[in-house]
Amino acid sequence: MTAGVSPREAFQATNKHYELPAELFALYLDERLKYSAGLYAGENTGLDEAQTAKLHFVAGQLGLRGGEELLDVGCGWGSLILFMAKEYGCRATGVTPSGPQAEFIRERARELGVAELITVRPGSFADTDVPGQFDAVTMLGSIVHMPDRTAVLRKAHDLLRRNGSLYLSESCFRDHAKYDEFSRRPGTVHVTESIFGFADMVPLSVLVAAAESAGFSLTGLTDLTAHYHRTIEQWEQRVHENRDRVEEVAPGMAEPLIRYLQTANAGWGYTTKHYALSARKSRMGPAEAP
Amino acid sequence: MSVESATGQPIASVVTEYLATELKIAADGIGGTDVLRDLPGADSMKMLRVVSKLERKWDVEFDDEAIFAVKTVDELVALVERSVG
Numbered sequence: 001m002t003a004g005v006s007p008r009e010a011f012q013a014t015n016k017h018y019e020l021p022a023e024l025f026a027l028y029l030d031e032r033l034k035y036s037a038g039l040y041a042g043e044n045t046g047l048d049e050a051q052t053a054k055l056h057f058v059a060g061q062l063g064l065r066g067g068e069e070l071l072d073v074g075c076g077w078g079s080l081i082l083f084m085a086k087e088y089g090c091r092a093t094g095v096t097p098s099g100p101q102a103e104f105i106r107e108r109a110r111e112l113g114v115a116e117l118i119t120v121r122p123g124s125f126a127d128t129d130v131p132g133q134f135d136a137v138t139m140l141g142s143i144v145h146m147p148d149r150t151a152v153l154r155k156a157h158d159l160l161r162r163n164g165s166l167y168l169s170e171s172c173f174r175d176h177a178k179y180d181e182f183s184r185r186p187g188t189v190h191v192t193e194s195i196f197g198f199a200d201m202v203p204l205s206v207l208v209a210a211a212e213s214a215g216f217s218l219t220g221l222t223d224l225t226a227h228y229h230r231t232i233e234q235w236e237q238r239v240h241e242n243r244d245r246v247e248e249v250a251p252g253m254a255e256p257l258i259r260y261l262q263t264a265n266a267g268w269g270y271t272t273k274h275y276a277l278s279a280r281k282s283r284m285g286p287a288e289a290p
Numbered sequence: 291m292s293v294e295s296a297t298g299q300p301i302a303s304v305v306t307e308y309l310a311t312e313l314k315i316a317a318d319g320i321g322g323t324d325v326l327r328d329l330p331g332a333d334s335m336k337m338l339r340v341v342s343k344l345e346r347k348w349d350v351e352f353d354d355e356a357i358f359a360v361k362t363v364d365e366l367v368a369l370v371e372r373s374v375g
Contacts, residue, residue, distance in 0.1 A: 181358075187335045266335040266342070270357065 005147050005198060007126040013197030018098040022077060024249045028238040028257075033104075034079035036140040036169065037228035037274055047234045050227070055083045058138060061220065061278045062165045064088050068135035071095070071159060073125045073152070074142020078105030078118070085109070085117040090136075093119040095128055125152060133161045139168045144199045149207065153214035160281040166216060169224065169276040171264075172204045178271045179203055187263045195260045204275050216279035219286060228274040229265055236261040301374070302367045304347065308340045309363065322364040340366075348374045 025033050030051040038050025039057050058080065062070075066089045072081050075094030082105070084090040096102055102122045109118040121128050126148060137156045146152050156166060173179035179202065182188055192199040204221075211218060239246060239257055246254045268274070280286065302322070310317035313331045320329065326337055341357055344366075350373045360366050 182334070185334055187333055262339075263335045266338040270338050270341070270354075 007124060007146060007148050010145060010147050010198035013193075016197050017195055018076070018096070019100050020250055020253075022100060022104050024246065024253065025077070027242040027246050027249065028235045030079075032079035032083070033077035035076050036231075037224050038231045038234075039224070039227050040230050045230075047231070047238075050231065050234075051079070052083075054227075055080060055087075058140075058167050059084065059088055061167050061222075061276070062136040062138070064090065064136065066090070069093075069132065070136045070138065071130065071134040071156075073137060073139045073156065074145065075101070075105070075120075076140075077101055078108060078120070080138055080140065081105070081118055082108055082112055082114060085114040086112055089117070091117050091119075093121060093130065093132075093134075095121045095123065095125045095130065097122065097124045125155065130159060132159075133164075134159050135161055135164050137164070137166050139166075139170075141170060143168060143207065144170055144201055145196065147198070147200065149202070149210040150213045153210050153216070157214045157216060157281055162281060164281045165219075166211070166279040166281075167276065168207070168211070168279070169274065170204075170207060171201050171228070171272055171274045172207065173201050173271060174269075174273045175203050176205075182267075182271045187266075190256070191260050191263050194256060201272065204273065204277075207275075207277065211277065211279050215281070217282050217285040218277065218279050220276075220278040222276040222278075223273065224276050225268050225272075225274045229268045232261050232265045236265070301370050305340075305344065305363065305367050305370060308343050312336050312340050312343075320363060322362070322367070324363050325361055326363060326366065327361075344370055350374060 022033060025035065029035060030047045032051060034051045037054065038047060039054040040050050041053060068090050070084050070090045070092045072092065072094045075081055075096050078094055081092035081094040085092045094105060099122060102120045105118065105120050109115040121130055126146065137160055143149055143152060173183060183201065208218065236258060239254060239261065243254050246257065306317045306320050309320055309329065313329055313336060315330050326332055341352065345351055352369055352373050356369055360369055
């Protein structure tokens with residue numbers, strides 16, 4: 001999975017999942033099609049509410065005040081860039097290798113009246129020329145699909161202005177021993193290869209090392225494992241509720257989709273963790289007290 | 291003598307019941323010396339789901355290394371007994 005996979009091969013393999021029709025994802029994700037963990041305030045928090053709370057959390061971690069220039073690497077269906085444009089007046093750029101996702105975002109941006117704030121760059125981040133400088137870079141669950149982690153973070157670092165911030169969240173095996181033992185098991189391979197094409201859930205320490213090598217000052221770490229567990233429970237429930245429609249939109253997809261969601265949720269805390277990491281392009285880190 | 295759960299059900303029978311439910315097999319077909327990974331339909335995901343249900347039932351967290359060291363049904367029962375006893 002790791003050795004010998006070029007960035008190009010990884011993104012071609014990965015893209016198969018993300019090029020499935022948006023309609024499929026609308027059947028189990030939230031209204032914005034945000035394909036990453038929500039943030040749950042209480043027992044009765046719904047999926048849409050949790051995803052909105054999460055986007056505000058990300059904005060807080062980035063220190064957004066409004067009007068910043070933001071780059072989202074692996075932007076999916078644009079939930080984050082559209083939200084930051086709409087709610088924070090950010091000029092937001094998203095990179096995605098998936099043509100259907102890019103088209104979806106452009107249309108949604110027009111509907112939301114933020115088309116002039118949104119730029120979509122189709123392609124894999126490693127190979128895509130992204131002009132300009134940014135105040136913030138986000139990577140929510142996307143670096144898992146990129147074998148060249150340090151190069152990717154170095155590029156993000158280069159694209160940031162001085163004092164710019166990075167927010168990166170990822171699913172990780174909880175240590176090297178679990179990675180060695182479980183990353184090639186059939187259940188894992190189903191998720192990482194059959195569903196996603198390429199995904200390498202390296203331990204957090206590997207991501208921290210990559211961020212360090214790229215020149216970042218690390219400013220924060222949040223454990224979001226429980227929140228991803230809740231999110232996936234709600235996704236799975238929605239797949240069950242909409243099973244017939246799932247089969248209409250993507251025949252044969254319901255069973256592997258449920259298996260993927262159940263495998264992911266079985267592992268949280270035992271074999272895997274979900275962390276959010278924040279960092280700054282700054283020698284000294286934040287000067288103000290947190 | 292068997293240790294009992296809060297509801298009075300012996301721990302061994304809760305473990306067997308959870309395994310049977312997860313693997314969709316008959317509880318009376320599961321023996322104490324059976325190796326978990328050899329049970330019909332067993333895989334590591336399903337075993338973790340059983341472990342997680344057991345932890346939630348008694349509101350405990352088993353020791354990580356102990357979980358992954360468990361090989362048989364009896365060993366899983368013993369793990370629960372040590373943690374709740």
